Amino acid sequence: MPHIPDQMSGMVLTGHGGLDCLEWREDLSVPQPEPGQVLIRVGAAAINNTDINTRTGWYSKSVRGDTAAAASEGYGGQTDADGAWSGALQFPRIQGADCCGVIVAVGGGVADSRIGERVLVRSMQVPKSAHAGLPLVTFGSEYDGGFAEYAVTYSEDALAVSSRLSDVELASFPCAYSTAEGMIQRCSLKAERVLITGASGGVGSAAIQLAKRRGAHVTAITSPEKAEELKGIGADETLGRNDALPEQSFDVVLDLVGGPKFPLLIDALKGGGRYAVAGAIAGPIVELDLRTLYLKDLSFFGCTKQDPRVFEDLVGYIERGEISPVVAKTFALKDMRKAQEAFLSKRYAGKIGLVVEEA
Structure with missing residues (x-):
């Protein structure tokens, strides 16, 4: 002992x-x-x-x-x-x-x-x-x-x-990667186009890797000086925090930022797209045009609670070397x-x- x-x-x-x-x-x-x-x-x-x-x-x-x-x-x-x-x-x-x-x-x-x-x-x-x-x-x-x-x-x-x-x-x-994996499982991300905000942070950088292991095409929002580092862990492309977002371009948005640019994230979703959120570092109070929500048939996912399998899956990814x-x-x-x-x-x-x- x-x-x-x-x-x-x-x-x-x-x-x-x-x-x-x-x-x-x-x-x-x-x-x-x-x-x-x-x-x-x-x-x-x-x-x-x-x-x-x-x-x-x-x-x-x-x-x-x-x-x-x-x-x-x-x-x-x-x-x-x-x-x-x-x-x-x-x-x-x-x-x-x-x-x-x-x-x-x-x-x-x-x-x-x-x-x-x-x-x-x-x-x-x-x-x-x-x-x-x-x-x-x-x-x-x-x-x-x-x-x-x-x-x-x-x-x-x-x-x-x-x-x-x-x-x-x-x-x-544990915390960052299970948060990211919880978001991904909740919105059932597949080999689709995904936009990740706050991508240089712990959860954001985890989401890049976890989305890539599912075959997604990842666009990461970050500062220019961190762009190459995020591409090195799997981002297919990056956008600056003040860059214009292409409208109707993404199947999924994984959002950790919220704040005043929230409406632009919603506009960036394709019809039938899914928005998942697990953070609001730019502010928790946002403006939503309900017409955009229902006319585009969007689905929203607030992500905090996690099914026990999320962490069990994560340990498996670690042991198999699928994430770093x-x-x-x-x-x-x-x-x-x-x-x-x-x-x-x-x-x-x-x-x-x-x-x-x-x-």
Whole structure:
């Protein structure tokens, strides 16, 4: 049996707000796995938009602007009542939707043979009895996640993975790639023409690869300086963020941006096209002409909850080498503030990884 200490280090979110709400602690109690759970020694994690949006409280209905507007400073307490996925968040909270590590202990009802397994944690989980009544549960939001040396999760949500990739490379997959795959499965993307917004981000770059593995022709919206990098991971062509969009040209739009250019995305769809959305970094409030929706026979898909098969499929893609990690930069977990600042700079394509160093 591996040695498990009583205390651990980790990054704690103390409340909704700015970067000063992230507090590095070295006296956190190591969690104990309850029946049906496993304890994971975390090797690496990664940063996602949802970590920052949860920190600031951007999910609150009171927020109408883009995700960058208060990403450094927060909203001054205005979002405390409903700032997380499922409403009010309990603090302190260890965030971290991405997690790669090794199972070091198990709770009741879990086979001891699981100890020693290298695993990825499912980010979007079916609510268990402890969270009954919540519409959804995300690892690192409704309960503590991967931004610490140890984390607990339910055995069914810790999937064994066999791969030569490093921990930080594997940790880049769970949240972003399952979000992208969830969008793709919901709208049944095939070998069609697809337009992807926010394509240089974690979910966008994942969507490029996942769409290509289904034979789609991918047009990615990005900044000119990132265009060649995105073509290198599979985009067939790119458009600048301010370029005109060709009308009636795409079977599917995978949107992570929203905001004022939303009507142009809808105009870019062919008749009978499908629009799938899982983010709104340019703003959640958009204008929709209902005549366009019904006269073009469009289908809209809001994508958050995921069928359990989405993550299971994703692990299979990883093990067969059908998708590749896109890790732009790596920081130590204790340098979380610097890592989030790098993420917010938008200079990088792909994910910002976090290495959890041995105590």
